[in-house]
Amino acid sequence: xxxxxxxxxxxxxxxxxxxxxxxxxxxxxxxxxxxxxxxxxxxxxxxxxxxxxxxxxxxxxxxxxxxxxxxxxxxxxxxxxxxxxxxxxxxxxxxxxxxxxxxxxxxxxxxxxxxxxxxxxxxxxxxxxxxxxxxxxxxxxxxxxxxxxxxxxxxxxxxxxxxxxxxxxxxxxxxxxxxxxxxxxxxxxxxxxxxxxxxxxxxxxxxxx
Amino acid sequence: xxxxxxxxxxxxxxxxxxxxxxxxxxxxxxxxxxxxxxxxxxxxxxxxxxxxxxxxxxxxxxxxxxxxxxxxxxxxxxxxxxxxxxxxxxxxxxxxxxxxxxxxxxxxxxxxxxxxxxxxxxxxxxxxxxxxxxxxxxxxxxxxxxxxxxxxxxxxxxxxxxxxxxxxxxxxxxxxxxxxxxxxxxxxxxxxxxxxxxxxxxxxxxxxx
DNA sequence: CAAGCGTGTAGGAATATCCCTACACTGAAA
DNA sequence: TTTCAGTGTAGGGATATTCCTACACGCTTG
Numbered sequence: 001x002x003x004x005x006x007x008x009x010x011x012x013x014x015x016x017x018x019x020x021x022x023x024x025x026x027x028x029x030x031x032x033x034x035x036x037x038x039x040x041x042x043x044x045x046x047x048x049x050x051x052x053x054x055x056x057x058x059x060x061x062x063x064x065x066x067x068x069x070x071x072x073x074x075x076x077x078x079x080x081x082x083x084x085x086x087x088x089x090x091x092x093x094x095x096x097x098x099x100x101x102x103x104x105x106x107x108x109x110x111x112x113x114x115x116x117x118x119x120x121x122x123x124x125x126x127x128x129x130x131x132x133x134x135x136x137x138x139x140x141x142x143x144x145x146x147x148x149x150x151x152x153x154x155x156x157x158x159x160x161x162x163x164x165x166x167x168x169x170x171x172x173x174x175x176x177x178x179x180x181x182x183x184x185x186x187x188x189x190x191x192x193x194x195x196x197x198x199x200x201x202x203x204x205x206x207x208x209x
Numbered sequence: 210x211x212x213x214x215x216x217x218x219x220x221x222x223x224x225x226x227x228x229x230x231x232x233x234x235x236x237x238x239x240x241x242x243x244x245x246x247x248x249x250x251x252x253x254x255x256x257x258x259x260x261x262x263x264x265x266x267x268x269x270x271x272x273x274x275x276x277x278x279x280x281x282x283x284x285x286x287x288x289x290x291x292x293x294x295x296x297x298x299x300x301x302x303x304x305x306x307x308x309x310x311x312x313x314x315x316x317x318x319x320x321x322x323x324x325x326x327x328x329x330x331x332x333x334x335x336x337x338x339x340x341x342x343x344x345x346x347x348x349x350x351x352x353x354x355x356x357x358x359x360x361x362x363x364x365x366x367x368x369x370x371x372x373x374x375x376x377x378x379x380x381x382x383x384x385x386x387x388x389x390x391x392x393x394x395x396x397x398x399x400x401x402x403x404x405x406x407x408x409x410x411x412x413x414x415x416x417x418x
Numbered sequence: 419c420a421a422g423c424g425t426g427t428a429g430g431a432a433t434a435t436c437c438c439t440a441c442a443c444t445g446a447a448a
Numbered sequence: 449t450t451t452c453a454g455t456g457t458a459g460g461g462a463t464a465t466t467c468c469t470a471c472a473c474g475c476t477t478g
Contacts, residue, residue, distance in 0.1 A: 015316030016225020107224030162405035177428050196371035199408040
């Protein structure tokens with residue numbers, strides 16, 4: 001029996017997944033988390049076999065994977081994401097995720113991946129696995145977006161959501177000066193000159209996904 | 210019996226939703242589409258009561274809603290989205306969607322929304338509906354723009370172009386403090402909370418004209 | 419292994435911006 | 449006619465942000 005935690009902030013998605021798992025004999029949802037913190041809290045209380053993690057939830061970035069990997073060395077983390085940005089996939093795996101698949105896969109594939117990962121295996125979407133290998137070779141023409149570090153990307157998202165430098169500093173528990181530095185660096189990398197451009201750049205990127 | 214088409218490019222999401230609907234007596238999934246085109250093709254073949262549409266799928270933007278509205282006047286479209294950007298919601302509804310809810314709602318809410326919309330009603334997430342009232346009410350009549358004084362409008366345009374308060378003060382040969390006052394007033398009038406919202410508001414207005 | 423680049427982190431000083439308040443002027447309402 | 453709301457203008461003080469600089473760490477790369 002594979003007991004899992006659903007870590008996804010979309011209740012409808014969780015609801016659907018739970019229903020999906022009722023069709024199986026061997027997979028059961030032990031708990032659900034809507035934020036990274038909630039997930040960490042839950043893990044202290046209950047014992048499960050696998051975390052099914054949506055990266056886009058609040059407090060659910062790459063860092064969370066690293067934390068999980070540190071705190072629970074043997075706990076497999078399967079990332080379930082909407083994005084198939086190679087960058088994100090690659091970073092997730094480096095951070096210690098046992099698998100990665102996008103939500104456009106068949107439900108059967110998800111079940112397969114869960115079983116494989118729960119048994120200590122790894123699962124990566126074959127289509128993207130191939131690209132990953134390919135990409136690492138000719139990482140020449142990276143889009144500006146891909147030049148950003150994880151932290152910078154995070155700051156970008158928070159800025160684009162309308163948060164101030166101070167608010168972000170507080171939220172991430174770092175100095176506002178630090179946030180400002182990150183901001184300056186991502187301005188340089190993205191060749192932006194002001195906040196208006198940042199918002200428009202972000203929205204434009206967002207549409208591409 | 211409410212027969213629906215699931216239009217979402219995420220197979221896992223569709224799989225989950227389908228399972229969810231098996232719990233109900235009255236909702237049945239007649240078909241699934243992964244792209245806008247696929248949806249349009251399917252609609253020519255089969256007769257259904259409602260389209261459950263994920264805006265983020267390929268070929269699944271606001272335009273698609275307009276098309277559906279033109280081709281099938283009475284077919285209700287319920288938008289299921291991850292984003293709760295006011296703009297997107299507002300535009301969807303203007304384009305003719307019968308309802309809008311985000312994926313972080315309860316599954317029960319989704320069922321409720323489907324039933325309501327299938328019966329000719331409308332459904333909008335209560336949290337966001339409230340915010341929308343201002344926007345839609347005012348934009349129907351006065352287009353918030355018109356509440357702004359000439360000077361405020363000018364400042365808005367300059368801010369949206371990426372100029373700083375100081376730059377604007379210099380350009381208009383008035384104190385930066387004055388510019389700041391104008392800015393504060395237009396923020397209040399437009400019910401904006403930060404620069405990001407200003408940019409998005411301005412761009413949205415721009416599209417309307 | 420040494421050197422160097424990228425990254426995450428800040429401090430101090432300089433600016434920029436906001437917040438609250440104020441005042442004069444204009445046109446509309448009472 | 450008086451009153452009042454809306455507007456364009458700022459000042460002073462409080463905050464926020466930037467700019468420049470720095471440093472430690474980890475990961476390449478010669």
